[in-house]
Amino acid sequence: MIAASSNSTRISQRFADLRASGELGIIAYITAGDPSLDATLKFVLALAEAGADIIELGVPFSDPLADGPTIQRASERALKSGISLAGVIDLVHRIRQSSQVPLILFSYYNPILQMGLEKFARAASEAGADGVLATDLTPEESADYRRILAAHNLDTIFLGAPTSTEERLAKIAGVSSGFLYLISRTGVTGAKDALPDDLPVLIRRARAVTQLPIAVGFGISLPGHVSVLGRLADAAVVGSALVSEIENAKSIDAACAALAARIRSLKQAATYGLSRREVAP
Amino acid sequence: MSSILQSPTTAPGRFGPYGGRYVPETLMVPLFELERAYEIAKSDVSFQAQLQSLLKNFAGRPTPLQFASRLTEHLGGPRIYLKREDLLHTGAHKINNAIGQGLLALKMGKPRIVAETGAGQHGVASATIAAHLGLECVVYMGTEDMARQALNVARMRLLGAQVVAVASGSRTLKDAINEAMRDWVTNVRTTHYLLGSVLGAHPYPTMVRDFQSIIGREAREQILAAEKRLPTHLFACVGGGSNAIGLFYAFLRDSEVKMVGIEAGGRGSELGEHAARLAAAQGYAGARPGVLQGTYTYVLQNSDGQIAATHSISAGLDYPAIGPEHAWLADQHRAQYAAVSDSAALDAAQTLARTEGIIPALESAHAIAGLIERRAQFTPDDLIIVNLSGRGDKDMDTYSRLL
Numbered sequence: 001m002i003a004a005s006s007n008s009t010r011i012s013q014r015f016a017d018l019r020a021s022g023e024l025g026i027i028a029y030i031t032a033g034d035p036s037l038d039a040t041l042k043f044v045l046a047l048a049e050a051g052a053d054i055i056e057l058g059v060p061f062s063d064p065l066a067d068g069p070t071i072q073r074a075s076e077r078a079l080k081s082g083i084s085l086a087g088v089i090d091l092v093h094r095i096r097q098s099s100q101v102p103l104i105l106f107s108y109y110n111p112i113l114q115m116g117l118e119k120f121a122r123a124a125s126e127a128g129a130d131g132v133l134a135t136d137l138t139p140e141e142s143a144d145y146r147r148i149l150a151a152h153n154l155d156t157i158f159l160g161a162p163t164s165t166e167e168r169l170a171k172i173a174g175v176s177s178g179f180l181y182l183i184s185r186t187g188v189t190g191a192k193d194a195l196p197d198d199l200p201v202l203i204r205r206a207r208a209v210t211q212l213p214i215a216v217g218f219g220i221s222l223p224g225h226v227s228v229l230g231r232l233a234d235a236a237v238v239g240s241a242l243v244s245e246i247e248n249a250k251s252i253d254a255a256c257a258a259l260a261a262r263i264r265s266l267k268q269a270a271t272y273g274l275s276r277r278e279v280a281p
Numbered sequence: 282m283s284s285i286l287q288s289p290t291t292a293p294g295r296f297g298p299y300g301g302r303y304v305p306e307t308l309m310v311p312l313f314e315l316e317r318a319y320e321i322a323k324s325d326v327s328f329q330a331q332l333q334s335l336l337k338n339f340a341g342r343p344t345p346l347q348f349a350s351r352l353t354e355h356l357g358g359p360r361i362y363l364k365r366e367d368l369l370h371t372g373a374h375k376i377n378n379a380i381g382q383g384l385l386a387l388k389m390g391k392p393r394i395v396a397e398t399g400a401g402q403h404g405v406a407s408a409t410i411a412a413h414l415g416l417e418c419v420v421y422m423g424t425e426d427m428a429r430q431a432l433n434v435a436r437m438r439l440l441g442a443q444v445v446a447v448a449s450g451s452r453t454l455k456d457a458i459n460e461a462m463r464d465w466v467t468n469v470r471t472t473h474y475l476l477g478s479v480l481g482a483h484p485y486p487t488m489v490r491d492f493q494s495i496i497g498r499e500a501r502e503q504i505l506a507a508e509k510r511l512p513t514h515l516f517a518c519v520g521g522g523s524n525a526i527g528l529f530y531a532f533l534r535d536s537e538v539k540m541v542g543i544e545a546g547g548r549g550s551e552l553g554e555h556a557a558r559l560a561a562a563q564g565y566a567g568a569r570p571g572v573l574q575g576t577y578t579y580v581l582q583n584s585d586g587q588i589a590a591t592h593s594i595s596a597g598l599d600y601p602a603i604g605p606e607h608a609w610l611a612d613q614h615r616a617q618y619a620a621v622s623d624s625a626a627l628d629a630a631q632t633l634a635r636t637e638g639i640i641p642a643l644e645s646a647h648a649i650a651g652l653i654e655r656r657a658q659f660t661p662d663d664l665i666i667v668n669l670s671g672r673g674d675k676d677m678d679t680y681s682r683l684l
Contacts, residue, residue, distance in 0.1 A: 062450065062587040063573065065459040066305045066466065072449060084585040109303055110572045114586030136303045136572065161307035163469060168310065186307050187467035 010102040010130045011155050011178040014053050015213040015234060024226060024270040025235030026051065026263060027215055029106060030242050031058035031074035033083030037091045039252045043259055047242075048101035050260035051267040053235065056133070059088050059107035066108075066135045068190030070240040073247065085111040085120070089127045096128035104131040104157065104178075117145055121152040131155030131178045139175045146175055157181050162202050166209060173210035179234065180212045184219050191241045192219035195228055203232045223269035230270060238266060294483025297612060299605035302482040303572045308462075311469050316484040318389050323491075328384060335380045339413065340370045342377075342495065346503035346666070351636040356656045359663035360508070363639070364500045364528060366670050373642060373671030374496060374524045375406035375477055381492035383410035386473035393417040393468065396475040397461040399426055399454030399520065400597035400644060401433025402671055403477030408442035418442040421460040423452040426596045433675050451590050454520075454600045458574050478521025479604035482575030486605050493527025500666055501531045508664055514539045517668040518647040519618065520556070520597050522604035524670035529616060539617070542607060543651035545593030546620030552581060556591040558603040559611045559618035570608070578605040594623035594679065595643035597671075625650040630673065631684055642671030643679065 018025045028047045032040050044055050060078035064071060085107065092103055105124060112120050112134060124132065132154055137145065139158060146156050155178030160169050163186060173180050182203065185196045199216070206214055216229055217237030229236045242259055249255035294300050302312060322328040336342040345368065349361040366374040379396075386394050394416050398404030404420040411418035420437055424446050427434050437444050450456040458480075465474040479486040479493075504512055515532060517525035519542035532538045544565075547555035552567030558579040561568060567589050571580040581589040581601040593599040603618075610616040621629075626643060629650035634640045641649060648667050659665070673680065 063455065063459055065462045065574065068463070076449075079587060084587075086585070108572075110580075110582070110588075111586035113572060114569070114582065114584070135305055136575075138302065138304070138306055138309055140309075141301055141303055159306040161305070161309075163307050163310045165310060168306075172306065183305075183307060186469050188463045 010100065011054060014102050015179060018053065018234065019213070024230040024233065025053040025215070026226070026266050026270055027054040027056060027217070027235050027237040028052040028242055028263060029056040029058060029237060029239030030246065031060055031071060031078055032088040032091055033060055033078035033081055034074040034243070034246060035077055036081055037083065037087055039255070040091060041094055042252060042256055043246065044095050044101070045099055046256040046260045047263055048099050050263035052101065052263050054102040054104060056104045056106040056237070056239070057088055057091070059085050059105060059111055061108040061111060064108065066188055068188040068240060070191070070243050070247070071189050074243045085115055089123050089129070092124065092129045093127040102130045103128065104133055105129050106133045107135070109134045109137045117148045121148045121154060125152035125154055129154060131157050133157040133159070133181065135159070139171050142175065159183055160206055162186055162196070162198065166205060169206050170209040173206070173212055176212060180206060180210055180214050181237070182206055182214055182216045184216050187218065189218055189240055191221035191244070195219070195225055200232055223265050226266050226269040236266070238262070294487065296486070296606045296609035299570070299576070299578050299608040300483060300486055301577050302575065303577065304482045304575050305466060307466050307469060308482070312482055312484070314389065315385070318385055319484055319488050322385060322388060328388065331384055332381060335384070336377065336495065340376045340380060341368065343499045344368050346500055346507065348507070349637050352633065355632070355636050356653065358656060358661055359513070359659040359665050361652070362504060362666045363637070363669045364496060364666055366496060366524065366668060367639070367641065367645065367672035371402070371406050371409050372674060373402040373406070374493060374527060375403040376409065377495060377527070378477065378489050378492040378523060379403070379406035379410045379475060382473065382475045383414050383416065386416060386475070387414055389473060391471060391473040393419070393472045394475045395419045395421065395461050395464045395472055396477060397421050397454065397457035398477065399457065399599060400595065400642065401426065401430040401437070401675055402597065402642070404442070404444070405433050405436050405440070407475050407477070408437040408440035411442060412440045419445060419464065421445050421447050421457040421464070423454065423457050424448045425452040426454065426457070429679060430596055430675050431678070453591070453596065455588065462574065478523040479526050479606060480521040480574065480576060480602065486576065489523050490526045490530060490606060493523050494530040496524065496527035496668065497529060497531030500528060504664070504666060510664065511535050511538055512666045513537070513663045514541060514665045515668070516541050516543065516648045516652050516665065518543050518598060518644045518670060519603060519607060520545070520600050520644065522607045524668050526604060526606055528666070528668040529610070533615065540610070540615065541651060542616055542618040543647045544618060544620040545595055545598035545647060546622040547592040547594070548623055552583070553590045554592050555620060556581070556593045556599050556601065557620035558601070559607065560620040563620055565620055573602045576602070576605050578608045579603050594626060595647065597642070597644040598647060619651060621647055621650040621654060625654065627683055629653055630680065639669065640673035641669055642673050643676045645670045
């Protein structure tokens, strides 16, 4: 049994370690239950073993309106195999038997709301989750959610967007714990070739209003992206590219190998060369 | 006066506990901008003049409030009036809102609009106003709805709109909204989302209601002129609920006027067989408050919070959530909601066609069916307005196949 008080520090501790080593963190997203919870358990362990710093477990939802086709298909596959939020929380518990990798539940709001905020927060915390991100929940609508999750030592991670004003970025950072998640571009999730030109400006705008570590996601898939981000952000989130590896693999073991290879190549770009940053004093 | 009459909206964008703004962060600032633009437009003399001119000269307002003498005779009781929104340009009430939001898109400097459509009426209205105002228009439509409303697909294309087929999920209105929102979140700097019902994040439920409330304002004046008294009952079909709130809103303070919203009972009461969100009293299963597509309201869903499949013969009513203001009116017992079956709606369409010489849209036929099913409850003193929200041309394939 993991003490509840240790939960909220896993994410912060990982960012502190990354900052000390001057290394960009790699956050790996996969959809839980795609194609089964047993497979997801193997994938998470493979990702962590290969060097992923934080894992986001996507909770499948019937109407993923912030997601592009790759994660939509993953959600559909997971729902077809009967995955529920309760099943994903149970998976967190199983992961914790063998790994201390920081874990974030990445969900749309309705499944959480239907479970009940208190029941959800208690179950997620007891299972060993470290934080929660609800895609369609903003600071304005989340007072109860934040109070209850904080009471269970769960980090509440909110999204900042290219359309967010300075005032909003400050507000979002003010209610976020663990880190601030910046969406790199207007749009839905999905791998893209190039990073948006205005991304450095967005990251600088966010830095100006918060001390929290900053992770950048949406459209990140290549070592080159990571190299660029290394000098700007604290972590890069890779999602659709990993989900595609799972979709295209011939077997669960082959998917594990492909995921690990992806993470190693990204981690290498994060650790060496251009992306290497000055170690914080 | 009860509290609802003073303050139907208890917080910005809230109707009691319902409504709100549950969207990805990227859309928050655009929603604030839309809210601000709409607030300014409300008191902008030139905007209002343009709106009134288009409603009158382009859409054909005011619409008649027609005494339905043979339907009245057929039902043998109450006096029945039809608010003839079906006579509007493009064939349904949807144009009222499309004109308003089209003008707002121009004001905001957005050259492109996206819209979702179920029955195709909102898509046609959006394509129409886009053509009229010189805006680019993309309409998302489920493939199942494209098949059953093929005429409207052809109309949108003739009007110069791009119709994008949506083959995900249930391939109906809900999935078209998901896809329209994905387009909007991607192209938000150049694009206005012309949402067609009283759904979605604030300010849509309020703004769309306001653009549709002309239906009830006209009807209230017309019935007072014709009958020298207020109606006893209002009937309207409810998918998202824009024609219903459009009729109801001007009568909210008239506490003696009963309001009845008719939902799609489909082919059965089990979850998946219907689209009745507020008819649990009739045994329709699966509706609970939840968050879907930006708003907190009654949603058909399973116990895990996954949104349920719905069924209705009417594409425009085939949707798992109801506008948040309707959820609040139901909680307050200010309006009643009930469902009628696919077959009752078909029968009602035939009855209206043969008694009044009007072929209604399948959506509006639900309102007529709700009225017919309650015929025994009325007295000859009752005075009823039914919102005939759209005409049936688009449904001729279904009618000729099933009647």
